[in-house]
Amino acid sequence: MNYCIEVKVDTNDADYVTEVSVIDEETLNRLKPLFEAIKNCDQHNNYPTSDHLQDESPHDLYPQFNVPLDPRFKDWDERCTAIELFEETCEPHPEGGYHSIVSIYVYPEVEKERLV
Numbered sequence: 001m002n003y004c005i006e007v008k009v010d011t012n013d014a015d016y017v018t019e020v021s022v023i024d025e026e027t028l029n030r031l032k033p034l035f036e037a038i039k040n041c042d043q044h045n046n047y048p049t050s051d052h053l054q055d056e057s058p059h060d061l062y063p064q065f066n067v068p069l070d071p072r073f074k075d076w077d078e079r080c081t082a083i084e085l086f087e088e089t090c091e092p093h094p095e096g097g098y099h100s101i102v103s104i105y106v107y108p109e110v111e112k113e114r115l116v
Contacts, residue, residue: 003106003107021089037064
């Protein structure tokens with residue numbers, strides 16, 4: 001089953017960017033522990049990127065997700081970290097980056113119809 005994952009980020013002073021991506025169930029299950037850590041982060045800037053990097057990057061904030069997801073496999077996708085998997089599959093990429101993930105919603109992918 002495929003899922004839509006909607007990630008809303010704060011780029012600067014409540015300027016929000018939302019990205020919706022489609023991921024499979026296996027990817028979602030691999031990312032859920034990272035999302036739980038982001039939700040429980042005690043820092044205001046819970047996922048600083050690009051222009052918002054000061055002292056700590058996501059790799060510094062979440063070192064437990066900086067290890068290969070499954071080192072037994074030689075395929076790059078299996079060796080990537082949860083942070084890299086998030087960045088490759090569903091991370092928004094606004095110009096200048098962002099400092100916080102505001103929300104992440106996930107729901108089953110449904111057929112959509114373009115009206116305009």
